[in-house]
Amino acid sequence: MECLGLNNVDEITKELLGSQHIHISDSSTNLFGQITDFTGLEYANGVNFSLGSDTSSRTFDSVNDLLSSDIKEKASWIFSGDLKSVFPNGIDCSKFNSYLNVGIDPHNTWPINKVFSLNQNNYTSFFLSFSDAKIFNAPFTATNFMTYASLYIGNPYPSVPLHYNAEVQNSGIKFTLDPYYSVDYSKLVGQTFVNTPGQIQFPDGPFCQIHFSWESNVNNSNNLNVNASFSITFGYVASDLTVKYQDISGNKIADFKTVSGNVGDAYDVSTDTYKQNINGYTFKEVQGQTTGTLSDQGQTVTYVYTKNPVEAKPLTVRYHDTASEKIADSKNISGNIGDIYDVSTDEHKLDIDGHTFKEVQGQTIGILTDKEQVVTYVYTKNPIKSKVLTVKYQDTADNEIATAKTISGNVGDAYDVSTDAYKQVINGYTFKEVKGETIGKLSDKEQTVTYVYGKTSEEQAKEALPNTGDSNNIPVMLVGISLFLLSLKAWLFKQEFE
Known part of the structure; x- marks a missing residue:
């Protein structure tokens, strides 16, 4: 109504809209933020939308979602001022391709909440990714390109001349210190360059003005100038902070992480990025300062976890004699993998009637595992007098x-x-x-x-002779023969001398 110069809604006709080029801006009307239906604008000769007033509560997405394709193909957009209020979730370039044309006025600010912490090792070259800049689907084809990107540093102005060349790459922008300038880095150390909060028309600190220009079709053209602002600090490189992941015995259970930066940089390792969920373990405690500042001394933060219980294979305690014969019932020790066992006590080293302990075979103290284990108590049998x-x-x-x-x-x-x-x-x-x-x-x-x-x-022959007294006459016969021969010899000797 206001933009058509009418007093009554009944005065609006298709013919009237068809002869009009409608302009809707948050700077010219307070009603922009209250519009919930844009039906009818498809009959207009053209539509121009403008957002960027510091008093506007309207976002691009809140309007884009209400517009039909018939309206979009004849509509143009111009953005300026505080782009953060217009694009709270980031600038998605692909959403502009449905419109006749889209432009972002160079007088704008796009704070990205990024701090470049530079030191003597990296100050000559650093990189701003489009994801960090919250710029999505940036155009890169033969006809869609960025025409330039430059870095400006102010607030305060550097004490030594600094000039960085910007090179647009597919995933972001690489800044390289111009070799023409000879810089004494020690004069930069300790300096911080920031943007003043609340700036609307132009950043007053470090920023990169990025110019996008592309056409998505023959009826579309887009020309964007985004002043991505951030902070820069110059310092000396700090010693790394190491984030460790260990079990309660101090064993490593996950790859360590490191936090790098400059001396004095703030760190925060209390987030889910560092407090990890580790399979098979439950978080117990954290040792060390999870928030603080980096220094020239190495620091460590340790996340400690307990191992989740996993049932172990049993340990069997057997009782045998020296012949490996069972002399008492075995005992089983059960628990979880990693549990400590001790079967060296009197509870397991039994007094067995009729036997004396000799030795133990196996580890009497250890931990339960996923494999079965055996400990054998060996006994000698006590002597018992036998029968003859x-x-x-x-x-x-x-x-x-x-x-x-x-x-x-x-x-x-x-x-x-x-x-x-x-x-x-x-x-x-x-x-x-x-x-x-x-x-x-x-x-x-x-x-x-x-x-x-x-x-x-x-012996058998002797026992077979008759029982007449002659059973043993051979010696007697021999004696008789001997006596006869002696008598005969004596007689013959006597006859010789007669």
Whole structure:
């Protein structure tokens, strides 16, 4: 109504709109911020929108979302002043391609909340990314390009001449110190250059004026001048602050992070970027100052985590004798991987009736793991007096033919009566067989081993003679013959001398 010079809405017609070029600006009307429907502007000969007044509460997106494509194709935009209030979420260049043309007046400010902390190592070259500048979908094609970008430093003016050349790249702008200027860096140290808050028409501190110019189609042209402002400080490089990630035992569980900058730069490692979620662990505490300033001394902040419990394989405590025979029920130790166990105590080193502890095999103190473990307590059996084993010597008629031998000891002792010490040679007899176990162990029961012998054939012949008194006459006969021969010799000697 106001822009058409009318007093009544009924006076608006399509024909009237078709002959008009409508101008809507937040600087010429207070009603811009109250408009919720732009229907009808599609019939206008053309539409111009203007935003940038320091009193406006309207954003570009709040208007863009209400406009139909028919309105956009005949509409133009001009932005100026405080661009932050117009584009609170950043400047998305792709949204301008639907309009007839879009322009940003060079008299503007675009504060990006960026601080370049320069030092003796990097002050000759630094980089401003479009993402940091909150400029999205910046145009880069054969016909869409940036015509220039320059850096200005003021507030206060540098104590030594500084001039940086700006090179536009696909992802941002690279600033390089002009080699023509010889700079004594020590004279820059300690200086900070900032923009005064509340500036609307032009930055008064460090800024880069970026000029965009492109056409998205034959009916579209865009010409943007964005004064991206930021802060610059000059100092000396600080020692790194290291952010560590460890378990409660001090073991590293994630890659460390470093924070670099200049002496005096503020740091904040309390954010989610540094307080990480680490798989298999739960955050416990942080050691060190999570906020502060960098210095020429190295600093460390350590995030400490506890390992989430994972069930371990059991540890088995066994009780065996020296022959590896089980002598008591085993015990199982369960828990989580990493849990400490101790089976060296009296709870596990048992007193077992009839046995004496000898040794332990395996680690009695350690940690549970994902693998089964065994600790074996070994015991010797206490001696128990055994019953006697008797070795007998008999003939086939079970008559004793030699003195029996006995073996004594403890239950379980081994014996061996198969040797020559027990398998005797007995005069007049020949070994026939053995009855019983010649090799074995003494027990709590009496045992007997019997060697059986048969008589020799000579003895058997003697026993076969008749019982007449002549059973043993050979020696007598020999004596008689000897006496006869002596008597004969004496007689012959007597006859010779007669």
